[in-house]
Amino acid sequence: MVERSEINMADVARRAGVSVATVSRAMRGLPGVGEATRARILEIADELAYVISPEASRLSGGQTGRVGVVVPATEKWFYGEMLAAIERRLREADLDVLLYQVSDAEVRGRFFRDLPTRRKVDGVVLIALPLPQHEVDRLDLLGVEVVVAGGRIKDFAHVEVDDRAIAATAVEHLVGLGHRRIAMIRATIYGDEHWAPDSQRLEGYLQGLADAGIPAREEYVVSVPFTPLDGATGAEELLALAEPPTAILCFSDEIAFGALQGARRSGHRVPEDVSIVGIDDHPLAAVMGLTTVRQDVAAQGEMAAEMILRRLAHLPVKDVVEPHELVIRASTAAPPT
Amino acid sequence: MVERSEINMADVARRAGVSVATVSRAMRGLPGVGEATRARILEIADELAYVISPEASRLSGGQTGRVGVVVPATEKWFYGEMLAAIERRLREADLDVLLYQVSDAEVRGRFFRDLPTRRKVDGVVLIALPLPQHEVDRLDLLGVEVVVAGGRIKDFAHVEVDDRAIAATAVEHLVGLGHRRIAMIRATIYGDEHWAPDSQRLEGYLQGLADAGIPAREEYVVSVPFTPLDGATGAEELLALAEPPTAILCFSDEIAFGALQGARRSGHRVPEDVSIVGIDDHPLAAVMGLTTVRQDVAAQGEMAAEMILRRLAHLPVKDVVEPHELVIRASTAAPPT
Numbered sequence: 001m002v003e004r005s006e007i008n009m010a011d012v013a014r015r016a017g018v019s020v021a022t023v024s025r026a027m028r029g030l031p032g033v034g035e036a037t038r039a040r041i042l043e044i045a046d047e048l049a050y051v052i053s054p055e056a057s058r059l060s061g062g063q064t065g066r067v068g069v070v071v072p073a074t075e076k077w078f079y080g081e082m083l084a085a086i087e088r089r090l091r092e093a094d095l096d097v098l099l100y101q102v103s104d105a106e107v108r109g110r111f112f113r114d115l116p117t118r119r120k121v122d123g124v125v126l127i128a129l130p131l132p133q134h135e136v137d138r139l140d141l142l143g144v145e146v147v148v149a150g151g152r153i154k155d156f157a158h159v160e161v162d163d164r165a166i167a168a169t170a171v172e173h174l175v176g177l178g179h180r181r182i183a184m185i186r187a188t189i190y191g192d193e194h195w196a197p198d199s200q201r202l203e204g205y206l207q208g209l210a211d212a213g214i215p216a217r218e219e220y221v222v223s224v225p226f227t228p229l230d231g232a233t234g235a236e237e238l239l240a241l242a243e244p245p246t247a248i249l250c251f252s253d254e255i256a257f258g259a260l261q262g263a264r265r266s267g268h269r270v271p272e273d274v275s276i277v278g279i280d281d282h283p284l285a286a287v288m289g290l291t292t293v294r295q296d297v298a299a300q301g302e303m304a305a306e307m308i309l310r311r312l313a314h315l316p317v318k319d320v321v322e323p324h325e326l327v328i329r330a331s332t333a334a335p336p337t
Numbered sequence: 338m339v340e341r342s343e344i345n346m347a348d349v350a351r352r353a354g355v356s357v358a359t360v361s362r363a364m365r366g367l368p369g370v371g372e373a374t375r376a377r378i379l380e381i382a383d384e385l386a387y388v389i390s391p392e393a394s395r396l397s398g399g400q401t402g403r404v405g406v407v408v409p410a411t412e413k414w415f416y417g418e419m420l421a422a423i424e425r426r427l428r429e430a431d432l433d434v435l436l437y438q439v440s441d442a443e444v445r446g447r448f449f450r451d452l453p454t455r456r457k458v459d460g461v462v463l464i465a466l467p468l469p470q471h472e473v474d475r476l477d478l479l480g481v482e483v484v485v486a487g488g489r490i491k492d493f494a495h496v497e498v499d500d501r502a503i504a505a506t507a508v509e510h511l512v513g514l515g516h517r518r519i520a521m522i523r524a525t526i527y528g529d530e531h532w533a534p535d536s537q538r539l540e541g542y543l544q545g546l547a548d549a550g551i552p553a554r555e556e557y558v559v560s561v562p563f564t565p566l567d568g569a570t571g572a573e574e575l576l577a578l579a580e581p582p583t584a585i586l587c588f589s590d591e592i593a594f595g596a597l598q599g600a601r602r603s604g605h606r607v608p609e610d611v612s613i614v615g616i617d618d619h620p621l622a623a624v625m626g627l628t629t630v631r632q633d634v635a636a637q638g639e640m641a642a643e644m645i646l647r648r649l650a651h652l653p654v655k656d657v658v659e660p661h662e663l664v665i666r667a668s669t670a671a672p673p674t
Contacts, residue, residue: 099406230625287569
């Protein structure tokens with residue numbers, strides 16, 4: 001038996017009774033090898049569990065066969081869902097995903113200083129990352145194709161949702177139910193930074209109020225770190241105001257799950273005393289009866305993967321805005337009279 | 338200005354007024370280069386955003402500088418959290434993570450048939466993956482170091498929790514509150530497969546009942562797909578029995594979040610009418626007031642990364658069982674009288 005670590009193309013060629021060049025062509029799917037021969041070679045290679053060395057097969061073409069995915073935190077549902085969809089689509093195209101997690105501002109700073117993806121990947125997908133300008137400027141030095149998912153950075157190809165319209169839709173729903181005292185819980189990351197989508201949702205919220213002729217109130221907008229527990233604190237803070245809101249729009253469903261509990265903890269019934277709306281349609285939203293504005297995160301991930309594949313094939317790409325949809329459940333109703 | 342894609346070691350050498358060999362030694366941290374020279378070289382390289390080609394620097398040593406992480410689904414909290422911790426630790430050690438998602442039985446089958454990680458990674462971490470025996474057998478052909486996290490496979494190095502003890506601890510808590518009619522909601526993946534931890538939790542549940550002298554009842558164990566919505570259905574099914582349970586142990590917190598809602602939806606108060614216990618201590622568990630048995634998923638991820646690093650350094654590793662802890666919150670109380 002051949003020791004597995006020593007199996008190479010020559011072993012396959014010997015067994016198949018063909019040249020190493022023929023094995024190489026057969027395994028890379030190149031023309032010039034008959035179908036029967038190709039089938040026999042693949043069968044023998046499979047028997048020997050021989051896998052063509054990616055370095056050997058790609059270095060000459062200057063391609064790594066890998067795409068880097070840069071993401072703040074895989075444990076947050078939005079990022080995990082997006083990453084899952086990107087990986088599935090790239091895997092279908094026989095590309096590997098190299099994962100770069102930039103979980104805090106320091107790691108992010110190191111990433112953009114060192115640009116560790118250079119020469120390791122053919123392209124990079126950046127997922128919903130808040131970036132200061134000096135780090136944005138470094139992106140040009142990556143020297144590979146860049147696609148942005150869940151937001152936009154400079155003029156890189158991107159797929160996103162219309163965050164202003166999403167927030168305005170939620171406010172419109174609440175206004176339609178009769179609410180006038182509508183608050184918003186924003187979310188921060190990396191200490192006190194706001195994602196671009198968060199700022200755009202704030203604009204949409206303010207626009208929604210303006211459209212309904214409702215003056216904005218400064219005390220009705222609070223910012224909390226992006227965790228459910230902080231969402232609960234945010235809701236408690238709002239509901240403790242002298243004139244508390246009758247409805248709360250939350251940056252995301254995970255913040256809203258916290259807000260639901262914060263409201264209940266402080267003695268408020270949902271939706272009788274206070275209505276709560278999220279954004280996402282997280283897998284728990286349906287079971288929690290949360291009214292939300294749904295965005296299809298997996299579709300955005302697939303689209304981002306598709307865009308980087310087209311870029312790598314030197315095909316043109318168009319920026320994409322994925323649709324959203326109001327999903328009315330049990331957490332919103334008319335305000336108390 | 339030098340075009341960035343053409344920057345190479347020769348450019349750095351020219352600017353620094355040293356030989357290419359000196360640049361190479363300086364950038365790889367090898368001895369034989371004075372500190373001042375080294376600092377100047379690194380500064381110039383940084384200016385030019387030159388990054389040493391990983392292929393060029395590693396191929397000779399036979400190392401890829403990459404670790405493959407194989408995981409069923411990054412969008413599930415447990416896997417996202419584990420992956421986050423593994424990536425952080427490997428990044429510190431200057432290793433890249435190549436992500437392989439095996440989201441269904443077909444993709445998993447393809448993974449174990451093709452073993453795509455061969456020659457692409459120095460080692461593989463498998464996260465909590467249910468595997469049929471013929472796929473387990475293929476693992477030996479990977480030809481690289483293997484570490485298993487969140488379970489065990491064959492005699493590969495592994496880090497896990499004591500799933501039997503976890504379930505028995507939960508049952509003991511419920512028995513201590515006076516419950517005798519205790520049910521369990523199990524979870525499946527890949528259609529109807531059970532993770533090894535799920536089977537061990539069933540054993541722990543049965544052992545906990547036996548220890549308390551409570552006969553097991555077949556109708557008190559249901560299996561549902563691993564989603565909160567299915568957790569809700571599972572709870573409704575149990576609570577619709579002629580003699581419904583007064584307490585339900587759930588495979589995980591995500592199942593328990595569903596069960597909480599399923600109980601409420603079918604007119605049962607938690608904990609007055611029915612107690613519910615999860616396993617994990619998911620970030621939402623505290624805010625939902627869920628009693629659970631906490632496991633430290635990030636610690637398991639860090640440990641798995643540590644183990645693969647030791648393996649790659651040819652150091653011995655010991656299997657690890659991480660501790661667990663009962664966290665009592667508002668979802669459990671004495672049974673109704």
